[in-house]
Amino acid sequence: MIERFHAKLANLTAVLIIALASTLGNSAQGAAALKPEEKATVAQVSAYLNGIRSFQARFIQVSQNGGIAEGRIYIQRPGRMRIEYKPPVPLLIVSTGKILILYDRKLDQVTHLPLSASPASFLLADKIRFSGRIRVIGVKRLNGRIYVSVAEKGRPDKGSLHLMFVTNPLKLREWIVIDAQRRRTKVVLIDIREGVKLDPKLFLFERTGKGGGGDYR
Numbered sequence: 001m002i003e004r005f006h007a008k009l010a011n012l013t014a015v016l017i018i019a020l021a022s023t024l025g026n027s028a029q030g031a032a033a034l035k036p037e038e039k040a041t042v043a044q045v046s047a048y049l050n051g052i053r054s055f056q057a058r059f060i061q062v063s064q065n066g067g068i069a070e071g072r073i074y075i076q077r078p079g080r081m082r083i084e085y086k087p088p089v090p091l092l093i094v095s096t097g098k099i100l101i102l103y104d105r106k107l108d109q110v111t112h113l114p115l116s117a118s119p120a121s122f123l124l125a126d127k128i129r130f131s132g133r134i135r136v137i138g139v140k141r142l143n144g145r146i147y148v149s150v151a152e153k154g155r156p157d158k159g160s161l162h163l164m165f166v167t168n169p170l171k172l173r174e175w176i177v178i179d180a181q182r183r184r185t186k187v188v189l190i191d192i193r194e195g196v197k198l199d200p201k202l203f204l205f206e207r208t209g210k211g212g213g214g215d216y217r
Helices: 002-013 028-032 036-050 120-124
Strands: 054-063 068-076 080-085 091-096 099-104 109-114 134-142 145-152 159-166 171-179 184-194
Touching: 036 134, 036 145
Parallel strands: none
Antiparallel strands: 054 068, 054 184, 068 080, 080 091, 091 099, 099 109, 134 145, 145 159, 159 171, 171 184
8 A cells, every 4th residue: 555655646746846856957968968059048047947936836737648637836945845736636745844745635644755855855955956967958949938858867768858938037837747658747837926925834734634633844
């Protein structure tokens, strides 16, 4: 049961956590392969991401087989994040600053992970610094949009991430994850609000299932 639960969480949350956390990890090897104008585009997008201290949006997640999940995401850097899936998906993900909590409301089952051990720690850092683990494999500008593709250096078989930003003003609007099995999952962000004042209670966790209550800070 625990193994199936972990696998379920991994499949459903990888698109939002791992994909976001891997955004634009521009390694030295990847940067060397880019043209000067492409390097400038990556630098522009990196500066944009680092400039976001708080963020909220609705999202629509579409899988290759047509399955759709919806929800809301909230981020307060450093360290805090909340991802609420809309029913019937019973998942809630909360980062309280040091701990990442994955909660299945239906099973009333909680999994705790150190934030430092999660890919989300990259996205939630006080200053987003990207190591050489991720390589930028494609950059282009087209019709007022910026497209950036990344993959893990030396492991293209593990999949890739394809991000789309709109310009004027620059905003991340959607991404597509292609996993190791070549399955595509698309996430579209809606009603994006940056620099908003978020309620600190969003980043506290309370159990709402059949098992009772509890807070984690």
